[in-house]
Amino acid sequence: MKAKITITPKKAVLDPQGKAVLNALEHLGYDGVGDVRVGKYLELDVASDSPEFRRTLDEACHRFLSNPVIEDYHVEFE
Amino acid sequence: MRFSVLQFPGANSDQDCLHAVRVLGHEARYLWHKESEIGGTDAVLVPGGFSYGDYLRAGAIARFSPIMQALVRFANEGGLVLGICNGFQILCEAGLLPGALIRNRELHFRCEHVFLKIANPETPFTRVAPDSGVIRVPIAHGEGCYFADQETLSRLTESRRILWQYCDQEGTPSEDANPNGSVQNIAGVCNEKGNVAGLMPHPERACEPVIGSAEGASVLESMIQTLSERGQH
Numbered sequence: 058m059k060a061k062i063t064i065t066p067k068k069a070v071l072d073p074q075g076k077a078v079l080n081a082l083e084h085l086g087y088d089g090v091g092d093v094r095v096g097k098y099l100e101l102d103v104a105s106d107s108p109e110f111r112r113t114l115d116e117a118c119h120r121f122l123s124n125p126v127i128e129d130y131h132v133e134f135e
Numbered sequence: 136m137r138f139s140v141l142q143f144p145g146a147n148s149d150q151d152c153l154h155a156v157r158v159l160g161h162e163a164r165y166l167w168h169k170e171s172e173i174g175g176t177d178a179v180l181v182p183g184g185f186s187y188g189d190y191l192r193a194g195a196i197a198r199f200s201p202i203m204q205a206l207v208r209f210a211n212e213g214g215l216v217l218g219i220c221n222g223f224q225i226l227c228e229a230g231l232l233p234g235a236l237i238r239n240r241e242l243h244f245r246c247e248h249v250f251l252k253i254a255n256p257e258t259p260f261t262r263v264a265p266d267s268g269v270i271r272v273p274i275a276h277g278e279g280c281y282f283a284d285q286e287t288l289s290r291l292t293e294s295r296r297i298l299w300q301y302c303d304q305e306g307t308p309s310e311d312a313n314p315n316g317s318v319q320n321i322a323g324v325c326n327e328k329g330n331v332a333g334l335m336p337h338p339e340r341a342c343e344p345v346i347g348s349a350e351g352a353s354v355l356e357s358m359i360q361t362l363s364e365r366g367q368h
């Protein structure tokens with residue numbers, strides 16, 4: 058089983074990478090894109106998606122995998 | 136005074152820190168990241184570089200190394216701690232300092248000399264500031280854009296915990312003088328107790344005229360003066 062973690066910069070945080078990608082998309086003629094945010098994606102092999110493990114992973118995301126000052130995270134199990 | 140310089144795999148200004156302290160006539164030694172005690176030390180420098188390759192986020196892995204647990208205890212007991220560049224990022228990640236450092240606004244790695252305004256000259260890190268209130272020191276970073284939410288910024292401003300701001304030669308923190316997009320031109324801050332500070336520029340690389348500037352020495356000299364007054368030798 059996999060835990061898929063997506064980490065993105067918070068709305069209030071400047072994302073210069075996202076801006077650069079948006080500019081490049083516009084240059085290449087790909088219209089219709091309003092905003093781009095560049096984040097990180099982590100895929101973890103995990104043994105379970107029990108409520109207990111979800112809590113543990115949530116703690117790891119909050120304490121280590123993301124920085125809550127500048128980033129939001131989202132976890133999905135598959 | 137006896138300084139300890141933390142050493143993480145991937146650090147690169149550890150030698151500069153050691154050298155700068157010795158140039159100023161004081162003792163310095165390295166402290167390996169796997170150590171679990173700070174030991175007999177008057178002040179700790181957390182140097183710049185790319186600890187653990189800056190993997191995940193700058194400072195994110197270094198903050199969990201054994202020596203960092205000891206550093207938190209040292210700081211809580213009032214010990215003087217200065218984080219430089221990557222060291223600043225590590226102290227923010229460790230929660231010893233507020234805010235975070237993100238990618239430079241223009242995405243470029245900036246390596247040049249900048250001017251810093253001493254925004255509060257009454258701290259253990261800035262008290263030996265020159266009369267002009269401005270020092271010229273080098274920067275070398277790709278992720279030095281300081282960010283903190285509005286509430287944190289108001290708190291920092293009210294308690295005068297913004298210690299250094301990027302400025303022009305006259306000391307005005309203008310937009311043009313901001314090399315990385317830091318909010319309010321912030322180059323460095325300190326904690327609530329005032330014994331832990333961090334900054335992105337490298338004062339330790341500006342302690343001798345022969346290497347372009349000796350104005351960074353005032354930061355270390357401020358720490359040394361504070362320690363002498365505390366009666367530490």
